Amino acid sequence: MAIGLLVMAMHARSADLIIAANGKTRATVVVAPDAGPWEKRAAQDLVHYIERLSNARPALADSDEAARQALRGSGPVLVVGKAALTLVPELRQQLERVAKPKPELRADAIVLKRKGKLLLLAGTNDDAHYYAVAELLRRWGCRWFMPGEFGESIPQTPELHLGALDYAYAPPFEVRRYWLSWLGDSTGKDEFMRRNFFNDVYVPSGHALGTYTKELVPPGQTLFNVPIADNRTASHLSQKVLPEYKAGKDVSLSMEDGIYASGSADDKALATLQYDKYFLGPSYTDAFMQLYNKVATQLQAAAPESRAHLGFLAYSNMTLPPVLEITAAPPLVAYLAPIDIDPIHGVDDVRSAPCREYRVIMEKWAKIMQGRLVIYDYDQSMLVWRDLPNPSHQAFRRDVQAYRAAGILGVDTESRGALATTLTNLYLRGQLLWNPDTDADALLADFYVRFYGPAAKPMARYWGEIFRAWQETLVTEHEYFVAPAIYTPELIDRLRSHLEAAEVAEVAEAAEQVARPGAKARGQGVQHLHDRLRFTRLGFEVLTAYMDMVRAAATDGDYAAAVAAGERGLAAREQLADMNPTFATFRSIGEKGYAWWPGEVLQYRELLPYTNGEKGELVARLPLVWNFRRDPDEKGRPGKWPTLPVDESHWRSQPQPLSLQARQQIAGQWEPLRTDLYAQAQGVVTPDYQSYTGLAWYHTDMSLEAAQTQGKLHLRFPGLFNQAVLYLNGEPVAVRRLSHPLWWSNDYRFEWDVDLTGRLQAGVNRFFLHIDNPHHFGGIFRRPFLYREVLQ
Structure with missing residues (x-):
């Protein structure tokens, strides 16, 4: 691009840059013709949301000629991604100053800078270009609290403008990811992730060891009985994975999903070093770490040019860090999966000894791995659950501070995407992983206003009651048996009152719409408010029916009433899923057996004949x-x-x-x-x-x-x-x-x-x-x- 055009653009007036006003705009969004997929999507979404914000649609210049014309003109030019870095090379230095200097996997950073009529938005990679645009839209009031249109909040403004801006930032974590397990509905997931600063950076760590060790299974035994620290196992494993490692492909060496019990004399000796009180047996971490270090050392010797990683889970009866002093070999990346440790409280909470122990466990793993540690996080944290609200930010806001202090790679969350259960959990996770100093309370206050509009105050009380119950609870376990300890009859009564007040506010807003055609419920419209309150009401019906069922069965021994309440709750749950498949994902799980809600209803139905x-x-x-x-x-x-x-x-x-x-x-x-x-x-x-x-x-x-x-x-x-x-x-x-x-x-x-x-x-x-x-x-x-x- 001509130097003269650049100089003209940079010396435009320094007052607020008017992007759109009174439904009109002269702005153009510029993106390189060879832009990456998320870089290109960033430019397209910027055009889309400017129109949503201001009712004025800027032009999109995605060719060199269109970009030159935009720069010659007098209107604002918003330059995205590589085009911004090419136009103003100093942006690269700004990114380098804030980005992690020697990343293990990837360094994300963004820069937002205004120069005259130019607004420059870029990052260190394809995703980061999108993060830069997401940050701008966030400053303009755009929010994506949940995946899909349901969770979107876009305000409307008669004038969209921008003052001075020179901002560069990099998050402390390389890994900021969630994935959907249990066949959760992925509608809107990819966009939601980028708009809330998640990424897809990971090292494979799924259960895989049995694929490579099946030939080593002792006669009459299983994959969980193979010798672990044995030199022959290490050599066998190295030979199996060498082709992938040599090709630069990351490989998972994670244990299978179960409890290991080796008959090897070496393994037995190592297993005597510590007892795992969570899994009620010997810890096999020392044996596994010897195996992994041997394999990594052999692979490095065979393919010294490879920069591939070997992922493994610190899970099951190798959750505890090893007793023997050891430093993990450089290719190894550990995923710490504390599946049986209190997920309700934060690491420094005085009401949870397990969480305080977990902090010590995590910090020792971080030291052994020299920072190459990822937390394998569970959200929803109640593993076998009942589609009831299960907030987790009360713990995560504390945990993320400890993770940053320990210098780990980040967090990879296993989610089911069931919004009636998780609500804003993922939204808050994304924001806190991007910046652990973010004020979670301020984010929630913002959520109530933008999501519920005129019903914000009673809904803030409604969700505040739920969040407080989880924050103050004594319980430290992770399955549905905790529900009656948290969702007491007194809490249910208070929730009912707040919800009814919100529904009164909805009726009043609808009446105002009739009186003043064109009025908006805080920019969202009456229909959005209706849908969001119906979502909340159905969630409350699920909650009350389940708790009625539990009290009828556990307290009163009235199994007929328990079955009736259970069936009522299951019907409300069906309505939630009908409303949106991301609200409740039980249909894809295939709930079979007594552990699941239909199985619990069946249990009470089977108990009834013994009393009637x-x-x-x-x-x-x-x-x-x-x-x-x-x-x-x-x-x-x-x-x-x-x-x-x-x-x-x-x-x-x-x-x-x-x-x-x-x-x-x-x-x-x-x-x-x-x-x-x-x-x-x-x-x-x-x-x-x-x-x-x-x-x-x-x-x-x-x-x-x-x-x-x-x-x-x-x-x-x-x-x-x-x-x-x-x-x-x-x-x-x-x-x-x-x-x-x-x-x-x-x-x-x-x-x-x-x-x-x-x-x-x-x-x-x-x-x-x-x-x-x-x-x-x-x-x-x-x-x-x-x-x-x-x-x-």
């Missing part, structure tokens, strides 16, 4: 509140607790006997505990907020009439997590054994049926349940009942 006379007659529901006592020193059995009176004086003497503080300090004394919620969620935690694990006892007394003791009587525990021994009137009468101590490896009904025929007596019967709880999620969580078997 078909298979059994309800004799009595056992008390909702039992006595509970921790037994960390295993004193209960030798001390014959089931034969002794239960002393309640200690907890009754406390100023606030049911408070969390009282429970934390109660030591080995008896305390009351409900049987409709697992133990830890009721405060059965240590003073430093570690979930109590180990032995414990439940006790209740129940009086029966003589007629109630007749026939084939059974005690049904509809929800019990642990191995247990049941004592009746001082004697052990039944033992419950599980197939695996890890609760999720067992039947998800978690039921136990005990035949008590001939064992119950008229008058008082004393029940003691001795549980062994090795993990979080402990105790009884659905109220037990007695039934009389009906002879068929």
Whole structure:
């Protein structure tokens, strides 16, 4: 381009640059003819959104001749991508000054600069050119809170202008990615990612090791039993992946999805170095790290010119960092996947010992990997869930600060894209990964106004209640059993009130539209507001129906009511999916088995005949509140607790006997505990907020009439997590054994049926349940009942 044209453009007036006014514009967007796909899309979207903002459409110059004409003219010229870097070479130096100097994978950076009538928007790569345009549009008020048109907020303005601008920025993380698992709907995903500064940078880290080691499986065993640290395994693996590595292709060496248990003498010795309390067995990290370093060293020697990476998951029983001092070989990139560590609280939260432990784990991995660490993040964080809101920003806003301080590569999030569950989680993740100092509260305040318009205030209260409940909760687990601890009846009532207030605001806005044709609901229109409140209302109907179901089953033992509520919730969920497939993604998952919501409804449908006379007659529901006592020193059995009176004086003497503080300090004394919620969620935690694990006892007394003791009587525990021994009137009468101590490896009904025929007596019967709880999620969580078997 002619130097004279450039000089003319740079010396245009320095006042605000008017891009569009009163529905008219003389602006032109310039992009190189050979622009990359996202660079070109950036220019096209800039044209599109300027028109949306101002009702005036600028010209698009995507040829050299059109660009020359635009620069000769007097109108504003917005130059995107390579064209900007060519026109003003000093932009490259600005990018170099802020970009990561020696990136492992890729350095992203952007520059936005005004020179006279020129507005220059560029980045370090194809994606980054788009980020520069996204940053400009963000400054003009454009938002993309969720993928697709539903989550878009574009204001309207009579004049679109720009003052002085000279801005260059680079994010601290190279990896800022999410992907959709469980066949989630990807509509709008790619655009949403770029508009919120995500990228697709990653090193393959999916489960892959079995592909290369199947020949090494010992006879009669599985992929999880191959020798790991053995030199022969390393040589075999190196030979398998050498062609790809030599060609410069990144390769995954990640373990398969399970728990490894090698019979190799070397592996067994290394496995004795540490016990993994999360997976209740030996840690195999030391063995795996020896394998990975051997493979990497051999590949580097065979192909020294290659810059390929070897990805692996720090997952399952190799989540803990190794005990032996080791530095990972340069090609290795670790993906730390803390699948069983509290996803609700941040790394520095005093209410979560697991999160504080996780910070130490993460920082040690970062040191071992010399920064080549990516967090494999889960969002939604509740892994087996019920389409209820599951916010995560309350934790992520803290975690991202720790990630930056540790100097890691970034975060790769496994998402399902179910917006009724995740809402703004991904939006906030993208913004925080781009700039960890972003004020998440300010982003949320902005969201309420732009997304809900005239209903912003009640909706801010609605979502604020939900966010606060998750932020303040004691629970640290990650499946649907936590729901009643968070979504209490009192919270549901408050949410209903806020939602109804928002719907009143919607009616008022619609009336105003009739009175003033052309009025807009904060630039979004009444239809957008209606759709967004309907989305929120349907989500609330799903939430209330599910919680009604849980309370009917777990608290009241009313299985007919539980089934009815469950079916009502599933119907509301169908309406959500009909409204938009990104709202609820259960249809693509294929929910089969008792772990899923339809399976939970089926479980209650199958329990109903034991109480309605078909298979059994309800004799009595056992008390909702039992006595509970921790037994960390295993004193209960030798001390014959089931034969002794239960002393309640200690907890009754406390100023606030049911408070969390009282429970934390109660030591080995008896305390009351409900049987409709697992133990830890009721405060059965240590003073430093570690979930109590180990032995414990439940006790209740129940009086029966003589007629109630007749026939084939059974005690049904509809929800019990642990191995247990049941004592009746001082004697052990039944033992419950599980197939695996890890609760999720067992039947998800978690039921136990005990035949008590001939064992119950008229008058008082004393029940003691001795549980062994090795993990979080402990105790009884659905109220037990007695039934009389009906002879068929």
